[in-house]
Amino acid sequence: MTVLRSTVLGARLIRLRDDEHWLGRLMLAPAIAYIALLIGFPFFLALYYSVSDITVGGRTMSYVGLRNFLAIVQNPTFIMALKNTLTFAFVSQILVLILANVLAQALMKDFRGKWVVRFLILLPWVAPISLGSIGWLWMFDSIYSVINWTLQAVGILDHNTRIMWLGKPALAMASVITVHVWRLLPLATVILIAGLSSVPQDIHDAAAVDGAGFWRHHFQITIPLVAPIMTVAVLFGFVFAFTDMIVIYVLTRGGPYNSTQVLASLAFFTGIDGGDLAEGAAISLFLFPLLVAAAFAFLHLARRVEVT
Amino acid sequence: MGQKKNKPVSRRDFIKTAGTAALAVGVGAHIIVPGRASAQQKTLKILQWNHFVPGYDKWFHNTYIKEWGEKNNTKVIVDNIGLAGLNSRAAAEVSAQKGHDLFLFLWPAPVYEDQVIDHREIYEECERKYGKAIDLAIRSTYNPKTKKYYGFSDSYVPDPINYRKDLWDDVGMFPDTWDDIRVGGGKIKKKHGIPVGIGLASEIDTNMALRAIMYSFGSSVHDAESKPVLKSENTLEAIKFVKALHKEAMTDEVFTWDASSNNRFMLSGKGSLALNAISITRTGENKKIPVTDNIWLAKAAKGPVRRIGLEHVMDVYVIWKFAENIEGAKQFLIDYVGNFRSGFLASEFYNFPCFPKTVPDFKTLISKDSKAKPPDKYKVLEDVLDWATNVxxxxxxxAAIDEVFSTWVISTMFAQAAAGKMTPKDALNQADKEVRRIFKKWRDRGKI
Structure with a gap:
């Protein structure tokens, strides 16, 4: 009887193993569970918080409708943070896109020490961002800035002049964008290298035979061919720029006078430090519809331009 | 008498006997000997910051908690984290309803009032044993609306003026009033190129220094009845003063500062004056930085209305309602206050007692310090309670004061005016609007 049962069970397992329909679902299950538990649940909780009056020290909450959203749009700091977020995201992504293209092109060529260069470029991505940002904080320090020291040493600045990298709104924004670009560049470069590697060599050869120059070759052949994968890089970059606050938290904490405050950092200061979890949730979710729309648009674009 | 037979022990017998013995030792200790069960060691988990003075943590970990643990049959576990991580950690513990039995904030945390026990009993017991607590402690841990003590303050850190005596002597001035600081600071900047440094950034020391200026100008965020009163002529005058101070005596680096910038500023020799705890001089003494002997301390500066400053750090311990060892945590705090003299010495006078009688020789100790040059450098702090107040x-x-503090409303107001981004009046109007919005929100929630 036992032998018969185990034989039947074994046969069922073999059938399940060979059934692609069920096997696929089974193998996807851990990823779906992960997303549901660690991303979906907090997200829906944040949605619920944003229409409530919960505080960081409270366990009870009441439904308040859109009151938190109406309150934040009347707050000048929020409006400033919204503008800063858009500036931060768009400028950093344009820079990342240009620099990643240059780097990817360079790293496609063969040269001595290529692996060292690749390793160095990847370093900002693999190092903890908080540590990297602290390094940059010292480079931008008002007294001990190595950048100022270098500029003084080469005679560009006189010895009594110190540039306050994080003390002027425009310089502070430029500084946080620089660090953000430094951090995201490796990912975008690796993605673009993958895209460039997938372009068949005969297409490049044909372009060369037809006499296409570098710019024409690049803009009319290479870019259209890697556009789908480049769209993915841009999408990643935008999501990071809109949702991350580590660089700003470490370097400026939103200063000087909120000129580098972004929605993610404002949400943290309001929700966690300030204790108003509901308003913090509303601030952090404010751009969610826009981000979802942008993600759909990017993915749709990526599919349309895909070369088959 | 029959002879006892030497019966060989079977494997079954051995297991039975060993099992019974183990049961008797393990379970029996709880059932058969109840006294033994109650004497089982307890655990007390404490979370606090990495103290600015490493010697304090050394004393706390290696001496105090060991001795207290042995006396109270308790295993004390202390976790230290950076100052910047305290709020996030507290939020995480409350969200999980699990964490430490004692949690140390470095500022009042009224927002967690619903999550903590009423600490009244601890104050009462400490006052019975060690005398009255200072007003500053009560004002930082008591909610007059709900009549609840939402924390317990064992100590506070003074926030005196740190100034370069050599430079101030050189221009023949002393930083006694805020106007002296503006005029004298301006002269030093002009003559030596060394500025004053009062932060205008989104950080805690800025928050403290700018409030000290406001209070000394007769301005405040709210009144004694918790009504927002930021918008006043006094605040406007304070903003205009800071704008002038920035223009005449400071540089733009104050917009870039973090909590440790004023330490670096003074110890690098590139600053003539800053408001800070005694961390500047203590670091200088411990690291033997030459400029330290020229950095002297002064009382909070006098403004047009009064001489007043803030505490620099307010130790506020809380016991969560969900703590597993509430009684142990209460006892720990009561005993800790009783031993505060050792803590005061271990912190190198950084932490001052909230129960002054626990350090009876306080004035003698601070008037003769072995590291300071001159040895009475810290004597100026002996009447600190006459000029230090709460946030x-x-x-x-x-809770509203806490949110105004944590979202940098006041520092942004001053900075916008000082940088010329807004007129003092516009900066005040914007901040006032935000303060009123925050107060209304917390009033609606019944917290003020």
Missing amino acids: GYPGYAN
């Missing part, structure tokens, strides 16, 4: 002055700290 919510002239009222109590509350």
